[in-house]
Amino acid sequence: MASTRAKPTLPLLLVLVAVVIPGPGDAQVSIYPREAFLPRGGSVQVNCSSSCNERLYLGLETQWLKDELESGPNWKLFKLSDIGEDSSPLCFENCGTMQSSASATITVYSIPERVEMDPLPTWQQVGKNLTLRCRVYGGAPRTQLSTVLLRGEETLSRQPVDEDPKDPKDPKNITFTVLASRDDDRANFSCLIELDLRPQGLGLFSNVSEVWQLRTFDLPGTIPKLDTPDLLEVGTQQKLFCSLEDLFPASEARIYLELGGRMLTQESTNSRDSVSTTALVEVTEEFDRTLPLRCVLELADQILETQRILTIYNFSAPVLTLSQLEVSEGNQVTVKCEAHGGAQVVLLSGAPPGPPTPQVQFTLNASSEDHKRLFFCSASLEVAGKFLSKNQTLELYVLYGPRLDEKDCLGNWTWHEGSQQNLKCQAWGNPSPKLTCRRKTDGALLPVGMVKSVKREMNGTYECHAFSSHGNVTRDVYLTVLYHPQNKLAIIIVVAVLFTLSLVFVAIYVYNQQRKIRIYKLQKAQEEAMRLKVQAPPP
Structure with a gap:
């Protein structure tokens, strides 16, 4: 039988009526299989049958290609082919003047493309x-x-x-x-x-x-941290540092510094969860007075940056001068301090107090107390609302004659014969003076600053003389040695007494030793007698 494409023109109302109204004599139509599961484009055989005993017309309504394979008085076998989607084929019958139908469910499956x-x-x-x-x-x-x-x-x-x-x-x-x-x-x-x-x-x-x-x-909620001063001084080398922590992946981040729109030569470090960069800048007079410093971090498609305005300044230390760095006692010395570049001298040690000015000076008469005196000068400069200071110091050398005072060289000394002593006598002056002490009677030298065993012959009056190219000075020193006459008889008696006591001690010691030996021998004899008495047979 030739394949035909079913005409989907059966009225829907007729189908619904056929479903609910049975045929004559309760005739029923059935379809087999009631459910089918097919691959897309597959085929299936559908059997339509009826229990009608009158004039019967049996058919199959479907949208797919169908072939009638076999038929009988109450049944027909159809083959549905090239099934493309889920559908419900309908078996219907005309039994006399009545109609009925039954439908099946065809489910189509396909593998995902x-x-x-x-x-x-x-x-x-x-x-x-x-x-x-x-x-x-x-x-x-x-x-x-x-x-x-x-x-x-x-x-x-x-x-x-x-x-x-x-x-x-x-x-x-x-x-x-x-x-x-x-x-x-x-x-x-x-x-x-x-x-x-x-x-x-x-x-x-x-x-x-x-x-x-x-x-x-991942980025933290903070921006990169700049670690650098706001002020940069001309002529210095400044370290600029920028860092950011708690970011991921730190190895993929790029961080760099820009000063005045120019990228600096720098060294960057990427650790586990932080990045940092360091740059060294030589600050020169070619820099503008103010420069923007930017720290930029790039990670993924994000950019974080920090910016700070740096102020460049030039501040030289004040110039401190002495009219003479080395001067003889009694001469005048002029001390002067000068500041440059808008700075002001705020302090010059020794000068009378006054308001800050670019220059301060004063004059003094040099004395021995001024020797190695330090003069201090401080200058201040205001930069971007901050006051900066620089200092300068100089030392004055004063030439003066020897000094030999009571506190440095005592006039009276009293020593015991045979003791160890140190004559402390110090002369002061610039240049350092030389010092000698000689006895007035015979010119004998008294060692100064040396430990010496005192003898009675050192007794006397000494003249200590300190001298240098700037003068000399003398001072008398009185040395008294205390001693006692020797008593040989007393020494002999003491020695004899000590010898006698020694003999007595030796005699007592020997006597005690002999007594202990006798007691020991007596105890041993008693022990032996007792032993023999125990061993003797009874009478």
């Missing part, structure tokens, strides 16, 4: 939601189709691919939302589509999309 994932953003910030989109092409029935979001081989989420009556066409868009973390950096994401036909005994079919790698980054 492919699944695609949209490319991931170049960078994703940690703590922000990331939306991943997958597009599913093909696959039926949709009720048994699901999409899985994979991170590597780990399943993050699963969603069914439900049929949308408003949008039944392919592709089907599936959306996943993931909260990005540091652990997601360099992770591979993909979409897996699964058609589960195991309940129908057919197995699990799947397809996977292209794999995309995700890069994540």
Whole structure:
């Protein structure tokens, strides 16, 4: 029998009436199979039968290509081919003047053609939601189709691919939302589509999309920290430092410094979760008075920066001068301090107090107390609302004759014969004077500053003389040595007494030793007698 395409022109009202109104004599029409599960484009045989006993017309209403294979008085066997989608073929009968029908359910399945994932953003910030989109092409029935979001081989989420009556066409868009973390950096994401036909005994079919790698980054809530003074002095070398902590991945970050719009030569360091950069700047007079300093950090598609205005200044130390650095006692010396470049002298030691001026000076008569006197000069300069200061010092040398005072060289000394003594006699002066002490009677020298055993012959009056190229001075020193006459008889008596006492001590010691020996021998004899008495036989 030739294949025919069924005419879908049977009135819907007639079909509904046939379903609810039985034929004559309760005639019924049936269809087999009632349910069929087919691959897209497949075929199925459908049997229509009736219990009608009158004039019967039996047919099959379907939208697919059908062939009538066999027939009998109350039945017909049809083959439906090239079935493209889910449908419900309808067996109907005309039994006499009455009509009835029965329908079957055909479910069509197809393996998913492919699944695609949209490319991931170049960078994703940690703590922000990331939306991943997958597009599913093909696959039926949709009720048994699901999409899985994979991170590597780990399943993050699963969603069914439900049929949308408003949008039944392919592709089907599936959306996943993931909260990005540091652990997601360099992770591979993909979409897996699964058609589960195991309940129908057919197995699990799947397809996977292209794999995309995700890069994540994290930035702190702070900006880079600049560690540098606001003021830079001409002629100095200044270290500029900038850093930022608690960022990820620190190895991918770039940090640099710009001064006056010019990038500096610098050395950057990337550690586990921080970055820093250091630059050395030679501050010259070519710099403008003010320059912007920028620290810029670049990570992912983010830029963080810090800016500070630096002030360049030139401040020379004040010039401190003495009319003479070395002067003889009694001469005048002029002390002068000068400041330059807008600075003011605020202090000059020795000068009378007064308001700050560019120059301060005064004159003094040099004395021995001024020898090695330090003169201090301080100048101040206001820069960007801050007062800076610089100092200068000079030392004055005063030449003066020897000094031999009571406190440095005592006039009276009393020593005991045989004692060890040190004659402390110090002469002062510039240049340092030489000092000698001689006895007035015979010119004998008295060692100064040396430990010496005192003898009675050292007794006498000495003249100490200090001299230098700037004069000399003398001072008398009186040395008295105390001693006692020797008594030989007393010494002999003491020695004799000591000798006698020694003999007595030796005699007593020997006597005690002899007594202990006798006592010991007596004890031993008694012990022996007792032993013999015990061993003797009884009478």
